[in-house]
Amino acid sequence: MFHWQATIMGPADSPFTGGVFLVTIHFPPDYPFKPPKVSFKTKVYHPNINSNGSICLDILKEQWSPALTISKVLLSICSLLTDPNPDDPLVPEIAHMYKTDRAKYEMTARSWTQKYAMG
Structure with missing residues (x-):
């Protein structure tokens, strides 16, 4: 199994913005027919990323396609940071x-970014 x-x-x-987020990528033996397991090592305040760093993203599960590159996966994670999926x-x-008090969500996410992702 590969480990990036x-x-x-x-x-x-x-x-x-301004944060540097470390992610690990584990490739299963049957990659690219199965999706890689991607998780955040840096703490991030986000509705689709839990405290273990697990990411809820369709292309890492049922929407995976062997045609997807790691570059596309990382771009999708970037998009998820900008546009969470609260549903x-x-x-x-x-x-x-995020749904009821966007300003408070953004303030908390910004303070976590400063605390954990800005060395």
């Missing part, structure tokens, strides 16, 4: 805050 590390820069148009959350409390 990657870095995702917090997207400029998000509360994660398919891993962390319901954060999803609720």
